[in-house]
Amino acid sequence: MGFELKILGANSAIPTATRNTTSQLISINQSHYLIDCGEGTQIQMRKYRVKMQRIKTIFISHLHGDHFFGLIGLLNTMHLLGRQNELSIFCPPGLREIINLQLKVADSRLNFEIKFEELEFNNGQNHIYSDNIADVYTIPLDHRIPCNGFLFVEKPKNRRIKKELIDKLKIPIEQLPKIKEGADFHREDGRVFQNEEITLPPRKSYSYAFCSDTRYNDRIVPFIENVDLLYHEATFTEAFRERAQQTYHSTARDAATIAEKAKVGKLIIGHYSARYKNFDQHLEEAREVFANTELALDGHTFSSRDL
């Protein structure tokens, strides 16, 4: 299983009966990372059969409600369903207090630790997280209140040993990890097999940039250059360009312009204003600038197979 992005909600500000507010799940090799958590995110997870306890880290971009009102409910449910594993939450300062206050009035204590990692806001890109699967960096966005996007970069993967050679050359199991990391195979009889002879190159490592909410600002281009997949908010169509500026949001064309300048592989747009019944116009306007654009829609999945 490779990289996979699941859209749990793609509406801005107001949810409707069929469209939830922002939340996205990134899955890489069974590890789940959650970005933003609008109201009803846990219900979306139920609907789309997400294993919520597998989420190890949550990233919250900013403290507008459509990006975090669902967090306290999700934490509560994780607790009630028996979670014990620590959970890290990368978020703006202020969220910890909100969560703790809601636990306090309920006279509740969660059975698992939450590690709040409060993010800084500056004009640069900070490396905030690393595990054996991925690195995560902030992307400085341009919104009414402090707001970070997030860049996920899969760690380089190991080389793949040509399976048929394991038996043929009698490679001992205990040597496989080193060979995957690039070592040559020194056989007992003294023969040496170069790593390139016995392995295939590593599978591709993917990168994903999440940019919501933000006004058009091309200072982010160097931070997201050449990513395989970019999500960029596109709250409005061109007809509402002025409103986009006023409210620190982007149009679909803005999103596509960023994608084009950053030479990304594929663009996904979302964070639609509730005023739109469908997003044909968003898609058309974006594709005029950047052809490989798709719509974020609740429940849709974009996987490395599509990239």
Place this chain on the structure above:
Amino acid sequence: MGFELKILGANSAIPTATRNTTSQLISINQSHYLIDCGEGTQIQMRKYRVKMQRIKTIFISHLHGDHFFGLIGLLNTMHLLGRQNELSIFCPPGLREIINLQLKVADSRLNFEIKFEELEFNNGQNHIYSDNIADVYTIPLDHRIPCNGFLFVEKPKNRRIKKELIDKLKIPIEQLPKIKEGADFHREDGRVFQNEEITLPPRKSYSYAFCSDTRYNDRIVPFIENVDLLYHEATFTEAFRERAQQTYHSTARDAATIAEKAKVGKLIIGHYSARYKNFDQHLEEAREVFANTELALDGHTFSSRDL
């Protein structure tokens, strides 16, 4: 239009893909009152086409999340959709701080006033609200944290003038309001028509008691005696009676016993534990004690026509 109760959510603690946590809408003559507001309540309102701006007052029973996590999102949406009318929220102390903190971090201000009315918790029944349509009283419940139920009592209605007599006796329009209130009709020619001759009795005024969350406790019986409609939580079936006690919840039979002792018209049970796939067993166990029992199910409406 008479009295109507709409179930927006009837699950306890954890929402599922098809069952939301507690929220109920009471509609009396176009006036909407909301009781509790679990996560996703605003989404349920969209689904069931509730006119949310018509809500004038919200009653929150207690500060466990499944009864109020949806409130901040609802308030936010009311604001974004242009609400200007004041909203009253009757709630335990602590909720105001939670709401205000979430507005503060978002650097937001609502365009309408919220009047927080902080409730007291004692063993008695307090008259907390009155308008021209109904009176509302607390019901002291027995839960792990302070928790009030709510009793809605429709105001007595006016007598109904026999329509055919308005023309026949030439009753002037300006006299109709007084006659509806019980006055006799003194005609210009000196003739007097007794009120009972020219009017029909008022339509029935309904009463509704909401009791969630609570352990079985029959001290509430005198406070809800003879109500037309009782909602009483029934988190568990008899198989989990001990768990009900431990967690300060009721079984379906508990709810029915209260209904029977209080001689109510109809009982609705709900607040189901997420462990149940269906509620046949709840219904069966309740009906053994109180026959006129129905299940609360998301989207179901109970109106005065059913009572």
